[in-house]
Amino acid sequence: MGNSCCGDQRSMPTKSSASAANRARLAYFDALPPGVQEATVESVYDGDTLTIRERGRARVRLLGIDTPELKEREPYAKEAAAYTRQLCAPNTRVWLQTPRGGDGTDRYGRTLAFVFVADVSRGSGYICVNIAILEEGLGSFYAPAGSTTTYRDELLQAQQRALRxxxxxxxxxxxxxxxxxxxxGIAFHRPDCKLIARSNPRNLRRLSAEKALEEGHSSCRECKPLM
Structure with a gap:
């Protein structure tokens, strides 16, 4: 991966105050966070996975989100992949912000990161691709058990905006x-989902899907309650 820029200490990027349009877009940031690493896009696999040229063409999994699966032909999978390709076309310079602590990879060996690109439409500032995908309604918030998500509030706000x-x-x-x-748990399920069949009823609570999404729960990948 490229050299780190902006120092080693991690912090949140600064939100823009330049214009009403920028303020309205949650994915827009004035500056890159310290400690990001520069890389070059080789290709985009799907809405939340891309390949960079550095580290032997390492795969990067976008943190905090989950997009529809291409291989399962889920609705809007092609649109999500196309949107990520639009922001991260081949040869695009990107900046990766990896998690604090740990080795920054998942069980498949993919680098976990928030991905930033220059906002070429405005000529200044940066777009966090992860947040932008949720703003477009092309994915949902996802935080695996035990993980902490740096931009949790922004991601959930983006999801709620797209949902509304x-x-x-x-x-x-x-x-x-x-x-x-x-x-x-981190997921919400259909009432008849086999993953909760043996759960103590006292440990279960019923709520609307909208409320579950507001709270940051993710759709169960087994019973897929939103499909």
Whole structure:
């Protein structure tokens, strides 16, 4: 990967105050966070995975989000991949912010990161691709158990904005549907999901899908309650 820039200490980028349009976009930042590493895009696999030229063409998994799966032909998978390619076309310079602590990779060996690109439409500032994808309604918030997500508030706000506007993946979702969460779990499920079949009823709570999303829960990958 490229050289680190802006120092070694990690901090949040500064939000823009330059214009109303910039303020309205949660994905826009005035400056890069300290300690980011520069890289060059080789290709984009899907909405939340890309390959960089550095580190032997390492794969990068975008943190804090989950986009529809291309291989399963899920709705809006192609649109999510196309949007990420739009922001991260081949040869695009990007800056990666990796998690504090740990080795910054997942079980598949992919580098976990928030990805920033220059905001070429404005000629200044940067776009956090992870947040932008949620703003477009082309993915959902996702934080695996035990993880801490640097831009949790911004990601959830972006998701809520897209949900309210029924953008893309949210255009046909029944967010009033009743789902079930375990007390300490990160996912929400259909009431008949086999993953919670043996759970103590006292440890389960029913709520709307919309409320579960507001709280930062993710859709169960087994029962897929939003599909």
């Amino acid at each position: 506007e029924r953008r893309n993946v949210w255009s046909s979702v029944n967010v009033r549907a009743q789902v079930v969460c375990t007390r300490n």
